[in-house]
Amino acid sequence: MKTYLDCIPCFLRQALAAARAATDDEQVHHRVLKLVAPRIVELPLEVTPPEIAQQVYRVVAEVTGNSDPYRKEKDRANQQALALYPQAKKIVAQSDDPLLSACKLAIAGNTIDLGPSSGYADIGGIVEQALVTPFGVNDYAGFRKSLSRCRHILYLGDNAGEIVLDKILIEELRRLKDISLDFVVREKPIINDATLADARYIGLDEVTNIVSSGSDAPAIVLAQCSPEVLRLYNTADVIIAKGQGNYESLSGERRNIFFLLRAKCQLVARQLGVNVGDAILKQARGLSPGRV
Amino acid sequence: MKTYLDCIPCFLRQALAAARAATDDEQVHHRVLKLVAPRIVELPLEVTPPEIAQQVYRVVAEVTGNSDPYRKEKDRANQQALALYPQAKKIVAQSDDPLLSACKLAIAGNTIDLGPSSGYADIGGIVEQALVTPFGVNDYAGFRKSLSRCRHILYLGDNAGEIVLDKILIEELRRLKDISLDFVVREKPIINDATLADARYIGLDEVTNIVSSGSDAPAIVLAQCSPEVLRLYNTADVIIAKGQGNYESLSGERRNIFFLLRAKCQLVARQLGVNVGDAILKQARGLSPGRV
Numbered sequence: 272m273k274t275y276l277d278c279i280p281c282f283l284r285q286a287l288a289a290a291r292a293a294t295d296d297e298q299v300h301h302r303v304l305k306l307v308a309p310r311i312v313e314l315p316l317e318v319t320p321p322e323i324a325q326q327v328y329r330v331v332a333e334v335t336g337n338s339d340p341y342r343k344e345k346d347r348a349n350q351q352a353l354a355l356y357p358q359a360k361k362i363v364a365q366s367d368d369p370l371l372s373a374c375k376l377a378i379a380g381n382t383i384d385l386g387p388s389s390g391y392a393d394i395g396g397i398v399e400q401a402l403v404t405p406f407g408v409n410d411y412a413g414f415r416k417s418l419s420r421c422r423h424i425l426y427l428g429d430n431a432g433e434i435v436l437d438k439i440l441i442e443e444l445r446r447l448k449d450i451s452l453d454f455v456v457r458e459k460p461i462i463n464d465a466t467l468a469d470a471r472y473i474g475l476d477e478v479t480n481i482v483s484s485g486s487d488a489p490a491i492v493l494a495q496c497s498p499e500v501l502r503l504y505n506t507a508d509v510i511i512a513k514g515q516g517n518y519e520s521l522s523g524e525r526r527n528i529f530f531l532l533r534a535k536c537q538l539v540a541r542q543l544g545v546n547v548g549d550a551i552l553k554q555a556r557g558l559s560p561g562r563v
Numbered sequence: 564m565k566t567y568l569d570c571i572p573c574f575l576r577q578a579l580a581a582a583r584a585a586t587d588d589e590q591v592h593h594r595v596l597k598l599v600a601p602r603i604v605e606l607p608l609e610v611t612p613p614e615i616a617q618q619v620y621r622v623v624a625e626v627t628g629n630s631d632p633y634r635k636e637k638d639r640a641n642q643q644a645l646a647l648y649p650q651a652k653k654i655v656a657q658s659d660d661p662l663l664s665a666c667k668l669a670i671a672g673n674t675i676d677l678g679p680s681s682g683y684a685d686i687g688g689i690v691e692q693a694l695v696t697p698f699g700v701n702d703y704a705g706f707r708k709s710l711s712r713c714r715h716i717l718y719l720g721d722n723a724g725e726i727v728l729d730k731i732l733i734e735e736l737r738r739l740k741d742i743s744l745d746f747v748v749r750e751k752p753i754i755n756d757a758t759l760a761d762a763r764y765i766g767l768d769e770v771t772n773i774v775s776s777g778s779d780a781p782a783i784v785l786a787q788c789s790p791e792v793l794r795l796y797n798t799a800d801v802i803i804a805k806g807q808g809n810y811e812s813l814s815g816e817r818r819n820i821f822f823l824l825r826a827k828c829q830l831v832a833r834q835l836g837v838n839v840g841d842a843i844l845k846q847a848r849g850l851s852p853g854r855v
Contacts, residue, residue, distance in 0.1 A: 276579055276589070276592055276593060276596060277576075277579065279575060279579075279596055279600070280572040280573070280575040280576040280579065281572070283571060283572040283575060283600075284569075284572040287568055287569065287571075287572065297568070300568050301568060301604075301608070304568060304571055304604045305604045305605065308571070308575075308600040308601060308603075308604045309600060309601040309604070311600075312593070312596045312597045312600045312601070313597065316593070
């Protein structure tokens with residue numbers, strides 16, 4: 272997905288929010304905007320939003336001297352989501368279609384995002400709203416079909432906290448069948464995205480192999496990924512791509528990708544033909560459901 | 564009121580919206596952002612928001628070649644508000660306190676604003692919501708008291724369409740007592756602000772003298788006003804200042820100003836201690852109610 276001009280004010284807002292999270296010094300906040308604004312307006316619109324975000328947050332890190340401004344928010348999100356784990360597991364276990372419930376929860380977990388959203392999700396309410404939020408796109412039937420002949424899943428993670436709900440979906444996938452699964456995290460901290468440290472903190476390494484993307488972009492930007500991640504990407508039977516960033520960077524790809532996310536801004540919602548806030552379980556275009 | 568760093572992304576959003584209203588050429592929209600972004604981040608924050616807006620909209624006019632991008636929206640707002648005039652007049656005439664009702668309507672008219680608001684007001688619903696919208700600040704008692712010994716009012720207008728509701732308030736003021744009143748409009752088109760042409764179009768000149776501010780700023784910026792407006796400003800017994808822009812430019816002034824507006828962004832709402840959307844009838848600080 273290309274960047275829209277509407278993204279430019281949004282990136283400036285994000286830069287300011289991140290600068291404020293990094294330091295209380297208003298002059299530093301202003302300096303961040305002075306560097307980010309002229310830079311992002313000159314970038315070609317063909318660059319995807321996560322690639323622009325990468326540059327924006329690099330400036331924030333350089334100017335503030337804080338390369339992980341949302342560290343506290345990530346810790347809090349991980350802890351709050353962990354506290355929900357028993358309740359969420361119970362709901363999945365007791366539901367008529369545990370895999371569908373686990374998908375809904377993993378999608379609801381994607382509301383824990385400090386990028387396009389201006390505020391933070393009510394993590395305590397995630398389990399309840401997961402079950403009532405309408406699907407804007409629902410390719411669950413295709414997802415089930417793809418899984419039937421699947422041996423290897425590549426799971427592209429997104430945010431801290433959210434990964435606890437991803438863990439539940441992975442446990443459900445493993446309960447259904449014997450599959451190999453690799454989970455990709457960001458190489459370095461960016462926004463509130465999950466890194467290896469977050470994955471280990473919430474015990475994701477107990478249920479899956481964790482791989483670092485090789486990039487600090489807040490999404491899987493293929494040109495920046497490590498050879499290992501590219502190999503996994505090219506050979507996996509099914510790819511689960513979490514979050515708006517991964518949708519933005521991979522929506523044009525012709526692989527068997529299922530995008531699981533909440534639509535968080537008008538532009539992405541419009542492109543998906545849904546309302547902001549809708550749950551999305553979307554199979555990549557150009558692939559018939561069930562092709563593996 | 565000084566400019567906050569949060570205003571910078573908002574101004575970029577406004578620049579984009581105005582550029583889109585002026586032309587369909589996306590390259591021109593991008594060029595506007597390329598010029599506006601580096602300029603506004605370098606402006607000192609002591610400059611008030613309307614002064615920054617003035618520069619932003621000048622760039623839009625220069626780059627797009629359209630100095631009145633919201634002309635159609637202004638015409639539509641004037642026409643829609645004129646259609647409401649009979650209903651609004653009736654409500655004022657039949658109410659227990661016609662002056663208060665006229666104030667509420669004039670404040671509701673301030674929702675017709677294409678600057679800080681991202682969308683356009685539902686002009687058809689303005690009369691109904693005028694009567695139910697809560698006051699965030701209500702210095703109506705002070706306003707009545709100030710009027711009791713008032714002979715001359717300076718009324719600082721804001722937007723096209725809105726001026727129809729201002730006309731009703733002016734008619735009500737004139738019904739109450741014999742006062743002289745001057746109504747100030749913008750010198751040139753900016754955003755959807757009312758100019759002399761708009762005032763004449765809706766017949767405001769039938770009930771008051773109209774004066775042009777001498778400036779194309781989207782608010783009364785005293786340093787830019789004509790000597791005539793300054794003289795009126797310095798000698799009026801009561802000043803009615805409509806809209807968020809006039810609040811931003813004049814909130815620090817120690818004159819007997821009553822600000823009538825809707826709080827349209829988080830920053831102004833926070834400064835006023837109200838919620839976004841609240842109706843505001845606020846007397847300038849440092850003046851006890853009734854001082855004339």
